[in-house]
Amino acid sequence: xxxxxxxLRGNMEKQVRDNLGYHYTSIxxxxxxxxxxxxxxxxxHANSIFSLNDPTExxxxxxxxxxxxPEIEKELSISDAKYKLSGIWSFDPQLSLDEWMNRHLKMMxxxxxxxxxxxxxxxxxxxxxxxxxxxxxxxxxxxLDVRNYYIERYSTDGQITHDWTHMDPDVPHAVDVEYDTIxxxxxxxxxxxxxxxxxxxxxxxxxxxxxxxxEQIKTLTQMMMIVAxxxxxxxxxxxxxxxxxxxxxxxxxxxxxxxxxxxITPYIEVEIPTSCLKEIVVGPCCDFDLMKKCxxxxxxxxxxxxxxxxxxxxxxxx
Numbered sequence: 001x002x003x004x005x006x007x008l009r010g011n012m013e014k015q016v017r018d019n020l021g022y023h024y025t026s027i028x029x030x031x032x033x034x035x036x037x038x039x040x041x042x043x044x045h046a047n048s049i050f051s052l053n054d055p056t057e058x059x060x061x062x063x064x065x066x067x068x069x070p071e072i073e074k075e076l077s078i079s080d081a082k083y084k085l086s087g088i089w090s091f092d093p094q095l096s097l098d099e100w101m102n103r104h105l106k107m108m109x110x111x112x113x114x115x116x117x118x119x120x121x122x123x124x125x126x127x128x129x130x131x132x133x134x135x136x137x138x139x140x141x142x143x144l145d146v147r148n149y150y151i152e153r154y155s156t157d158g159q160i161t162h163d164w165t166h167m168d169p170d171v172p173h174a175v176d177v178e179y180d181t182i183x184x185x186x187x188x189x190x191x192x193x194x195x196x197x198x199x200x201x202x203x204x205x206x207x208x209x210x211x212x213x214x215e216q217i218k219t220l221t222q223m224m225m226i227v228a229x230x231x232x233x234x235x236x237x238x239x240x241x242x243x244x245x246x247x248x249x250x251x252x253x254x255x256x257x258x259x260x261x262x263x264i265t266p267y268i269e270v271e272i273p274t275s276c277l278k279e280i281v282v283g284p285c286c287d288f289d290l291m292k293k294c295x296x297x298x299x300x301x302x303x304x305x306x307x308x309x310x311x312x313x314x315x316x317x318x
């Protein structure tokens with residue numbers, strides 16, 4: 001099932017579409033990414049959504065998605081309360097939305113039912129991003145052409161088609177992050193509506209209350225795995241972030257690494273072809289001439305061609 005509408009491409013696409021997405025990282029991580037190249041593919045570490053810098057991120061996304069449900073129910077003409085996803089927590093009068101959300105997120109976390117994330121920005125050379133993710137200017141930003149991972153498909157006449165059946169959680173896909181308000185024309189809204197319509201198509205034929213609730217939990221879990229990682233608080237809007245997300249296929253896919261503060265972070269490896277790498281921006285605190293020469297040799301050793309090595313223009317020394 002797809003959703004198609006006519007629109008001028010220039011009005012819909014963000015800067016990252018026509019240019020590149022920049023993944024800021026430290027030199028250690030950069031070296032690890034290059035050392036892990038096999039069969040012409042990078043193996044990026046996609047970190048668990050529950051292990052990112054903002055510990056309340058999933059809670060924020062969860063609430064924002066729940067806000068969409070009543071409007072979607074109106075659009076789908078769902079009037080029977082027992083089938084509404086927006087009222088699942090009201091079956092128990094002792095439960096508030098927050099209490100339900102905390103239970104559900106805990107279940108998802110314990111069962112590893114959550115997305116893993118690779119973040120990038122349309123900012124090519126940004127002081128705040130160097131400070132937060134580029135080792136305070138001592139790292140690099142990898143300019144990646146990630147257009148093939150977006151769910152949108154454009155034709156020459158300006159039509160946009162979304163094939164939601166390809167938005168499986170175990171297949172990498174990319175969406176631009178929505179900040180604060182979720183637009184009714186955004187990917188998070190449209191996918192949530194599609195997922196809801198799939199639930200409604202099957203659930204309206206179910207009579208048993210317990211089976212209805214099982215279907216509701218299954219649907220909400222899918223929504224939260226796919227949509228919540230693309231919704232963030234507006235305080236982070238300066239990052240102009242987009243994300244590639246994927247969910248592990250089996251438990252053996254989950255790997256673990258130690259964080260600087262001694263905690264353990266689960267992650268999965270996501271394969272991205274080396275041909276997606278188009279530019280490497282060297283941070284403002286690096287010895288550019290030396291870094292450029294080293295990177296040129298690394299690229300030659302891996303058989304990677306056509307990558308521009310640029311110097312940050314940020315006047316900052318750390």
